[in-house]
Amino acid sequence: MCFYTGRLTEKSDVYSFGVLLLELLTRKKPFSYISSEDEGLVTHFSTLFTQGNLSEILDPQVLAEGGREMEEVAAIAAMCITLRGRPSMKQVEIRLEGTQASRGHEGGDIRKFSRTADGSRSGELSRQYSMEEEFALSSRYPR
Template identity: 65%
Template sequence: MRLTEKSDVYSFGVMLIELMTRKKPFTYMASEGNGLVAHFATLFAEGNLSEILDPQVMSEGGNRIDEIAAIAVACVKLRGEERPTMRQVELRLEAAQSPEEFEANGDIVANSPLACGAGLTSRQYSMEEEYALSARYPR
């Protein structure tokens, strides 16, 4: 097997599914015999994601769950040419984020490339900015 950009996209999709379900793909088996990725995609197509999503993800994800799930399903398409590029994934994820995620002490971080409406098309920023952004989230 040859690793490509499209295989990286697939792996990213699997990781999104793992995060949304809090299940491991190598230990999960649905009653129909499907693995985690196939079962997630089937439930997404049927509109029954609540059967597999982690309850905390459902309560905290709000209206973004469907978009994140759609991104994950697009990433794990069997044919590599049907998968999005990582740039397309990045843009869709940024569009799905809500502004309150960027609030610091009640103010939106205007200089952050992650802030909505910043007008930036790239997420390139310094290690100091990365550290400052990540420090706001509990570990």
């Protein structure tokens, strides 16, 4: 949006947040992604979202774990990257909170427990995170 208007606005922040959601959903970098149709990540995502073919661009792990929450986050991302009628950040926050609340519980523990020879439990960290856990972890670090 900054490119089109020459200035930063609150809506520019919403667009940037939408791009961040795209990165999390696709695990692709927007500055280096080019589709077979010669489209960038944002345009290609928008096209596939409109066609209902997000499985072509979403990360396989996100597809496997995402379910209803993934569909809602994809819809929020699509709203954020539109050029006209973009929501406010408060509206995005409310939709994200609604998605989390509809899930009915907090994210699970990323530790996998197994029994040792003496019967005690040992925790082993998994490198696979759910979408919610990955988003929470990525929000702790500045970009």
